[in-house]
Amino acid sequence: MSEPWTLHPDRALPADPATRDLAREIYAATKDLPLVSMHGHVPVEWFAQDTSFGDPAQLFVVPDHYLTRMLVSQGETLPRLGVGSTADEAVETDPREIWRRFCAGWKHFRGTPTRYWLEHELVEIFGVTQRPSAETADAIYDQVAARIAEPDFRPRALLDRFRIEVIATTDPAWATLDDHAKLAADGYGERVLPTFRPDPLLHPDRPTWREDLERLAAASGVDVSSYDGYLEALRTQRERFVAAGARATDHGHLFADTTPLDDAEARRVFDAALAGTVTAAEAQAFSGHMLFQMAAMSAEDGLVMQLHPGVLRDHASAPFAAFGPDKGYDIPVVTEFTRSLRPVLDAFGHHPRFRMIAFTVDEDVYSRELAPLAGVYPALRLGAPWWFLDAPDAMRRFREAATETAGFSNMSGFVDDTRAFCSIPARHDLARRVDAGYLARLVAEHRLDLDEALDTAVDLAYRLPLAAYERR
Amino acid sequence: MSEPWTLHPDRALPADPATRDLAREIYAATKDLPLVSMHGHVPVEWFAQDTSFGDPAQLFVVPDHYLTRMLVSQGETLPRLGVGSTADEAVETDPREIWRRFCAGWKHFRGTPTRYWLEHELVEIFGVTQRPSAETADAIYDQVAARIAEPDFRPRALLDRFRIEVIATTDPAWATLDDHAKLAADGYGERVLPTFRPDPLLHPDRPTWREDLERLAAASGVDVSSYDGYLEALRTQRERFVAAGARATDHGHLFADTTPLDDAEARRVFDAALAGTVTAAEAQAFSGHMLFQMAAMSAEDGLVMQLHPGVLRDHASAPFAAFGPDKGYDIPVVTEFTRSLRPVLDAFGHHPRFRMIAFTVDEDVYSRELAPLAGVYPALRLGAPWWFLDAPDAMRRFREAATETAGFSNMSGFVDDTRAFCSIPARHDLARRVDAGYLARLVAEHRLDLDEALDTAVDLAYRLPLAAYERR
């Protein structure tokens, strides 16, 4: 590579010249639109405290399981990448050393979105002009470290620089939302929104369930020693989230099942869980029942219900024991929606205050299940390609598989779903480019007029996420 | 949109200029071929009575669940679109008002085949030059209404105008086929063919089963109070269909299962069903058993057996209760073919008089199951992309996923499967364009010679459906 490392203005646009010209024109209509980030995992305390991001390894490598999983697959270990906390692990503490290992493994990211996002970030935000490698690692480290230390590189300043109009965090159901209160007091109440995530409370066989239940009781001030108290505590906390500006709830279940139990059975399972005698089958049924309850509450309080099913968490036991969850060992499984969502959609699919946004990591369901469902139920929106599918070719496949049945209007628009704050502009930009390419093809094939494509591009990038996440 | 609304001659052809030139040449070889419509749902009485189509809303909107489901998903209601019959629904009766609501929702069809077909129909058949919208609705309504009222716009005249060489209707197994007899008397006996569809009779747990059984008895003149009589009645009606020119049967089951029961068990379940004591599991097993019986009868009488499995009907209970079936709430589910078809293919897969054409709305099975099966069993043909998959990108995926294993010769060619009579030319034309694009790519990639592509295009558009649906 003799030329300097730069971002090509046409990157991720279709190669065919006729289509590319159209794609450029369509992308131009969205590239400068503000970012609407309605689902993500940036820690709220970053915005509340507004302090510096630390060093390049802490910013880019250590917390990003997309990065570390790829390096692990090629022989690195999590401790050598700075991940780990147990006493007997020799966890690397030198950020420069971690950075070197990351740069030495740069080759392995070829063809992945991680590579695409990082290239965008390093060039655009940090002004890096050399491709990462063992040779260039130190120079890039110094450049990035210096940039991080600048005063305009703190989270709130980046909100402006990144043109983020609104960003949602994800918060446990028992959150007191103090950080969000501080942000509201500082004038960020409309810009940084909480999201209600009750997963651990809805799975009564998780080891931490009773502990988390105590947290819910403490936060809500409601006695949770009965099933009815438990529902009341959840409802109370949802109201707190609504008052703090929340637009949505978020639910990550292994199954999409939403079959309700009758009240007596739900009470019995809850009591068994409290007594420590719940079976795995009962707990699973209870978690489906609770999705139905969450939908019922959404139909009352208008919080948009996000469902992210189908990921088997912590596939390997040793890394989980040593390093905890979210370390790259979450693997998708077959997911069923048609039968699973039927109870909720039959009950609330036409309810004016209910909205569900469904995500999947099983792309088979786009054309078979989710697009047909979203194409008829007014309450259902099809979420953006999620997790492993948030990549150029996968996003294109999503458009091709889902649009013909669901149309554009039944989609949520892009959500970045990330904890990597600096990657947010890159992710939205990539999505806009991929959508421009897809729309350009429809125009080039005379399946859509150009004015319609321009209008749809703005819908997908801006209007649809705002509309889909409007509390109803 | 400043230019008038027209159909581009290259629509739905590949954008890449080199491939497009080839696609144009290939498409030119098929665009004027007669239409062979071997599977569809146009009511036979339209041809028998040959009366006018009514108003634009009745022709385009009210009976088309593709249209109404999309509008419902965006907040319209079925009654406001003229759908409904129960007393307490305020069903819109003004066709112009229905038409306005449809035109106002035009945007929501972007990217869907419905949009593509409608544009073709409105421009080509009705001479419309304005894109539908709230503003243009009335003018288009008047133009379409005037055209519908013209004498050459009756069904039989359109058969000629659309160059439909042959069209199959779908008729209940208990049909007397009087309309087909009238058509035969009028010289249309070779052109409008019946298709034998026994679904309700093969599912003994459906609420109407005993009622439908009475219809079968009445039509066939055979006593159906025993399992053997029931088989005999079915056989008798199949003979009536054969005599009336039928080429095929059609079977829409939730599962593709074809496992036969032994005779004693089949009799027992039949008797239980008559007695009203059949279980859901027994009924499901019986429906699989009856698919096997239908295959056995096909091997006798040579009727081609069409199988359309994998759709969960009437997903939402309230719309079903209010408006009945076929209102857009039928949703695909995972479908299995390899094990499910094994009994039938093992028994009849090499039988010289047996032919099955298998369709799917679960596109995962193209490369995994249906193409491998069709690529070895002489009795099996792979049906055209069905229902939600009858769209430009989905049809392209079908070609790409199935051809490499099944080849072209093991496919049925296009079937339009529609009740929207005026959409038939648009659907066939679109399929020919998509096939031309696929074949053009094979030629451009030097995987096929141009003369072969031209020959194959004619096969797919014309020869293969005629051959696949030839009674054996």
Place this chain on the structure above:
Amino acid sequence: MSEPWTLHPDRALPADPATRDLAREIYAATKDLPLVSMHGHVPVEWFAQDTSFGDPAQLFVVPDHYLTRMLVSQGETLPRLGVGSTADEAVETDPREIWRRFCAGWKHFRGTPTRYWLEHELVEIFGVTQRPSAETADAIYDQVAARIAEPDFRPRALLDRFRIEVIATTDPAWATLDDHAKLAADGYGERVLPTFRPDPLLHPDRPTWREDLERLAAASGVDVSSYDGYLEALRTQRERFVAAGARATDHGHLFADTTPLDDAEARRVFDAALAGTVTAAEAQAFSGHMLFQMAAMSAEDGLVMQLHPGVLRDHASAPFAAFGPDKGYDIPVVTEFTRSLRPVLDAFGHHPRFRMIAFTVDEDVYSRELAPLAGVYPALRLGAPWWFLDAPDAMRRFREAATETAGFSNMSGFVDDTRAFCSIPARHDLARRVDAGYLARLVAEHRLDLDEALDTAVDLAYRLPLAAYERR
């Protein structure tokens, strides 16, 4: 077709001119690399005996179930194609007649990889200049027959001509490896490698199981009348394979399940199998248990473990009874990996001596399961598109679906998996072209730099298969 039948230099490269130019440049970097054929089914005796290939029908038609299945699907019969051995079948014995039937059916291969490979072979290896047809069959037959008879057309000479650096055969676990010993004595010990395939021994409900067990005992010299002896005999034979240069084992199971049984249960099932009382469920559990045992042995002896699950063998009973296995009636089924591989990956997924290469004929699992797994577990590599998926469009879909999550480094590179020796150059060449086209698109979309694409192309074609199949 007026022009002579030739191979276009750009065949199977992308049609878009901008991408094609890049693809040409990338393909040029790999087209002359030696072939690394680490998984295949060429009979070892061909190399050991180094005799002539017989006639065109025996070389091309009779043993190739890709060919015969397609002709059967269009009405030919296996006996008429020279397949069969039972007394009451009129098996065609005239090779010229078989060849004529194959050439007459040439049209049916349009769009299939069989056609692509055959065209490459006939033109490139045999100098054929006419497209096969009923008219040209005899002339082509004579030309091919003459070429086969030439002295430089024996297997060892072709190893040189085809530039095959190394080729692995597939050998039963009870093989004495005498042919491989002869090859070693002749200086081919590093070039023709055995592969350990124990399938029949791991499925105790197969009719030949006890017979095959005797073979294992005879080969290994170990008493297999107990479960522990059985394991010891397998271990002994693995050592023999290691000593003969084997790099890998190969496992074709219906399910990918790897759940171990406890020792007592494994012993109990083994004893039941010996006694002939094993149930189908026990046998299935035992086969999963034995995959776990094979993984454990691989972690000891370093043999790379290849897993090829998900094919239902011998779908039709009559052809199986008449002609035996591998006659084109093996059909894929849904395959699950995430949960199925969990026991093995949890136990050995980070083990330095363990490597698994996983293949699939269910392409749904690329993005959902295999790429996410390969993208984190250092022991797992994602195998090349297998069997029905070893075709231009299917290989492209594999790259598009798997790369974004797994990267290139976690893939095995191409394996040809064929018994059709003369097709090996065509298959590798096609894979290199498809990979060049995919990489060219990444470059054209500015997602990868050209120098990276060139380096990756060589990885995929040459370095990765060598590395993936290195005994650990």
